[in-house]
Amino acid sequence: xxxxxxxxxxxxxxxxxxxxxxxxxQLVYSDPEKTAxxxxxxxxxxxVGDYSGAVAKTDPAEIALVKKLDRRIMPMLCAMYFLNxxxxxxxxxxxxxxxxxxxxxxGSQYSTCISLxxxxxxxxxxxxxxxxxxxxxxxxxxxxxxxxLWGVISGLTAATHNYIGLLLVRFFLGIAExxxxxxxxxxxxxxxxxxxxxxxxxxxxxxxxLSTAFSGLIAAATFSSIDGAHGLAGWRxxxxxxxIVTVCIALASTFILPDHPLTTxxxxxxxxxxxxxxxxxxxxxxxxxxxxxxxxKAAFGDPRLYLLAMMQNFHLSANGFTxxxxxVVGTLGYSHTITLVMTCPPFILAAIVxxxxxxxxxxxxxxxxxxxxxxxxxxxxxxxxACTLNTAARYFSCFLFASGVYAVNSCILGWVTATLGQTxxxxxxxxxxxxxxxxxxxxxxxxxxPKSDGPRYLIAMCAQSGFCxxxxxCAWALRLWLMAxxxxxxxxxxxxxxAYAY
Numbered sequence: 001x002x003x004x005x006x007x008x009x010x011x012x013x014x015x016x017x018x019x020x021x022x023x024x025x026q027l028v029y030s031d032p033e034k035t036a037x038x039x040x041x042x043x044x045x046x047x048v049g050d051y052s053g054a055v056a057k058t059d060p061a062e063i064a065l066v067k068k069l070d071r072r073i074m075p076m077l078c079a080m081y082f083l084n085x086x087x088x089x090x091x092x093x094x095x096x097x098x099x100x101x102x103x104x105x106x107g108s109q110y111s112t113c114i115s116l117x118x119x120x121x122x123x124x125x126x127x128x129x130x131x132x133x134x135x136x137x138x139x140x141x142x143x144x145x146x147x148x149l150w151g152v153i154s155g156l157t158a159a160t161h162n163y164i165g166l167l168l169v170r171f172f173l174g175i176a177e178x179x180x181x182x183x184x185x186x187x188x189x190x191x192x193x194x195x196x197x198x199x200x201x202x203x204x205x206x207x208x209x210l211s212t213a214f215s216g217l218i219a220a221a222t223f224s225s226i227d228g229a230h231g232l233a234g235w236r237x238x239x240x241x242x243x244i245v246t247v248c249i250a251l252a253s254t255f256i257l258p259d260h261p262l263t264t265x266x267x268x269x270x271x272x273x274x275x276x277x278x279x280x281x282x283x284x285x286x287x288x289x290x291x292x293x294x295x296x297k298a299a300f301g302d303p304r305l306y307l308l309a310m311m312q313n314f315h316l317s318a319n320g321f322t323x324x325x326x327x328v329v330g331t332l333g334y335s336h337t338i339t340l341v342m343t344c345p346p347f348i349l350a351a352i353v354x355x356x357x358x359x360x361x362x363x364x365x366x367x368x369x370x371x372x373x374x375x376x377x378x379x380x381x382x383x384x385x386a387c388t389l390n391t392a393a394r395y396f397s398c399f400l401f402a403s404g405v406y407a408v409n410s411c412i413l414g415w416v417t418a419t420l421g422q423t424x425x426x427x428x429x430x431x432x433x434x435x436x437x438x439x440x441x442x443x444x445x446x447x448x449x450p451k452s453d454g455p456r457y458l459i460a461m462c463a464q465s466g467f468c469x470x471x472x473x474c475a476w477a478l479r480l481w482l483m484a485x486x487x488x489x490x491x492x493x494x495x496x497x498x499a500y501a502y
Contacts, residue, residue, distance in 0.1 A: 076256045078207035083246045085211040087154035093219030094235035096336045111446040118442040120174030128179035129432030140257035147250035150176035155243025158236035182432040193282040198414035202358025206351045213347030216340035295425035311474035312438035318467040320445025346402040353403045358410035371408045371475040378404030379468035386461035
């Protein structure tokens, strides 16, 4: 069912705008001599990266809408991401509670189990986000069902008794978890403008950091209280408890998450129109919905996509320590319980730094120096850890590389939406592709941490320093590229206040 709404500012003579329930836009002209081809070739006056579509500080209705969106969307997405990462990384704490011994894992089998999850994770990302952007799928239901599935699969880890069983559970856990993060990014991108999204991405990513911070405390409490209860090892109880909580939150999410600006039940009709109009202002191509093939061509035909994907890959490669953080902290020589508790403070600091860093990046509309600063701090931490066995220095280095790496995530993803967000479909495909390529890093980084390299893990620390440097190089390469593009647009009189932020 189509409905009519007043034309947005980019109407180019349109009488009104027709939108379908999913937000596809069609300009309707009163002049019958304008052909469909002429209409489809109309270009908006504002180029890609102009942030004039951000919240107007003097518009009380828009400010109130954004606050309402924040209250409903952000807490639920953060809770879902917290559990997404908690279920994925519970295996790192389980390792300290004799998981390897109980399942008779030898050699690199533990690392393979870590790695295999991301094979399924990567395979599902792109088709999942294309489904999310289609008119046939309700994001609230789809994401809730996927979350319930990964909660059940994660809980089934408690029923494994050998290497093959653990491999299968990890592979299917990756498939079930894959839709959430790119889906969450896409959901944010269709409700928040490019000026607003960096801060929300930083807040969302804080849930990931807090999950890593508290996973050790949750595991320590579980292992110290019910290890051996009813004949089950503590690590099995950990997966059971976390799986049950995940399924419960999944059921709640289907009632709380929105679908699309024009079809969200908890917004009034006026709020729906406003939510739709402000994203329409922030989207470059006001056209009818494209076919899947056209959308794929638009996304993969933009060469900047590959540089951004490479940048995020290097960033997450530097983040490879996450799946081995309890092991790294364990090299300091404390008991398993103390080790799990000590994993918390570095990530608490990171959870404070990351959203403030993302907020500042969005406020000043700058990416390159923020990425350089964060990855530079992380590089310093990896180098310190590689160069000394002093306990205090190595623990301090954990604060540096945790805070530095996590701080830049929202900067990079915000750059993706600002640079490649010309249409809803292109934005969805670009985000999922960048996330897919970047998560490929988790397939090979687990092999940087063989037990034989402890306690210094020299190869891992040196490699992750190199990943930091490569990420910085990519950021500066993209900056120079966008600067050249802006100069070209300015010469052609289409700069609109410079098209791309960098």
